[in-house]
Amino acid sequence: MLIGSAAVAVAGAASPGVAFASGRSGVSLRWLGVAGWELLVDGRRVLVDPYLSRLPVFDEGGQFIPDHPLTVREDLVDRHLGEKSELVLATHGHYDHLLEVPYVVEKHGSRVIGTETHRHLLTAQGVPGDAVVVASGGEHLDFHGFTVQVFRSLHSQFGSYGYFAPGSLTAPPPRPTTISDLVEGGSLAYMVTARGFSVLFLSGTANYVEREIAGLRPDVLVLGMSGHANVFDYTARALRATRPELLIPSHHDDMVTQLDDPALPPRGNPAAAAELTATARRIGLAARVLDPEVLRWYDL
Template identity: 45%
Template structure:
């Protein structure tokens, strides 16, 4: 992982076909019966909920870019150690930016947890991207060294238009688990706070956002960083691609409701399904939620094509 050229030189910017998705062990693509829209947005998966959206005109939007993937034990029986030190693999990130393989005009933060935000300050500084997030997210980012003039505050409800694309910010929810519906590392912090986070429990959830990125042609990609949503925020949205996280309680109930609310999107692409204790330059390892998500989508919306993308591969509808 420390040598960017060696670690990432084996894969190009590839398109993922239905056959490739179906060849991943135990994960066949769901049968699709509806005509598919012709897209002009290419999506590359960098693991977890890290997505690169390449738009017409050369514009690039990153969502929750986290490539360092320091070990936490999140998907072990014991779970993540809250005292795990935050790490940033600057050599890896700099190699990707310097080579031109990774760049960004915008970086969208769904929430403040370590597996979503840790690399953002360094990537923002290197790419010059505008970063969108809540007050807590921006407080954490600034404390971690992100350029403050590149931080844009959002609360949900914003609709921003740029050269050739738009970003719609939606209030959303993080998944909660257990009888007491708990969220990992909950809490908020004001924008004025500047004490530097040191361990992963310092990176608070801080409110969760979802984002819809739409090209000028109208092709829309909707991303959720947590396995939950606010139904009222989604009224009237009809994304072409839904990036849907694995996990969360009662997937068999909330997934059908979500798909119905969104008008049964033509494409559903799973996200946040790999065990990130394993390297990004190896095939993704399912932590155990992928098949359940696939089954929920297939049962609720058989006309939606379920596409599984491996690490650093591209889905181009």
């Protein structure tokens, strides 16, 4: 459900997409599918968990394939992420978040922020160690034109209250070859602030540390919206803690339908935006909800 005006923006380099909300913040955002995001401000690009390859990790019977090989659809990265990305923010180490980071770094010379484990996973795949800024939560980094705050966070907790491929590393492992080799390695959340406008990415998992985010008051909250059935009052706690003006769902598609498959729905699961809308209404938060189309730019 899309609430608010969505007028076609004036074409031009500074205005790549559709205006949403005021469209005057100078910050643009697009969903790359799964939990991937690209933020654009003043011609500078920040990626969060880019994952265009959408590995077919389910067999014909719908069973998950934990030893699925790691293969990157470089053609899609070349097509959709052709402009230089200055920074990549890794929320955690799983394949659907970290798989393409080595190729993006090779292609663009991007700097990455992640945990010590994420650094080990990346250097094991040939990423130079000095390309990875190790963070643990609490950092407030100035990129001179925008800032990035890093927050300690948590992975989603599924039916068993656990999740696929947990674990941490204290040294680089053998080169990862299957999706099980890309372990979680801790989870982080990020807030990017530019021109006084802030976007909080609790986008890579469906969990967070409430005390880490309480009182942040971002303009936009991008919230992971699947796998939170066992997280107490997940959506309402996030909204109450941060009271954003615009809500955007993340990690709410099927993860496997290819981006160049005509069968790919333009949006994710509509239940995600509907839950955000209903929760905001229930707690009395006057926030709009943007249910984004995949790969479409929105001027915030």
